[in-house]
Amino acid sequence: MRKSRWKTVGGGALTAGLIAAVSSGWYYSRPASSVRILADGIAQGRQVYADQCASCHGPDLAGQPDWSTPLPSGRLPAPPHDASGHTWHHSDEILFRIVREGTAAIVGGGYESDMPGFADVLSDAEIRAVLDYIKSTWPERERTYQLEVSRSG
Structure with a gap:
């Protein structure tokens, strides 16, 4: 059942992601x-x-909206994962851990976040696939920076 679900994904974003991968030499x-x-x-x-x-x-x-301005709860809204956000500033390891364990678990120090961990919902392969999808949407500059951060981290 799962396999057929993936076949229903439209080709537009996939094609755009592959074009971006080809143009960047990814x-x-x-x-x-x-x-x-x-x-x-x-x-x-x-x-x-x-x-x-x-x-x-x-x-x-x-x-x-206003993702960098704290909500009344003191927590930050969900940030963008496109090039306008800061996701591409983080290494693959950190991004994987944030999705798997949740932001508060990674930041520590009593930090509170509405971002839960998805370890009980997503497999490690699904987490990596989500991150690959997100990265495939970034322009070359952001992908290159994030790749370097991941290599040196």
Whole structure:
């Protein structure tokens, strides 16, 4: 059942993500089978994002309005995951841990966040797929920066 669900994902975003990957050299030196796996992962991530993340972070990755201004609760609204946000400033390891464990668990020090951990909802592979989808939407500059942060972190 799950496999057929991923096949229903529209090709537009997948095509855009692959064009971005090609134009940035993101997949150069990868065998064709790896490129297909990457494309499948991005499509899966897009669907998981729509199912699990879009209600807070927006269907277009734009986040909640005034995302950098604290709410009356003192917590911050959900940030964007497009290039206008700060997601691309973080390494793959940190992004994975935030999704898996929740923001408060990673920040520590009594920090409060509405971002829950998804360890009981998403598999590690689904978390990686969501992150691959998000990264596939970024312009080359942001993808390159985030890749370097991930390599040096």
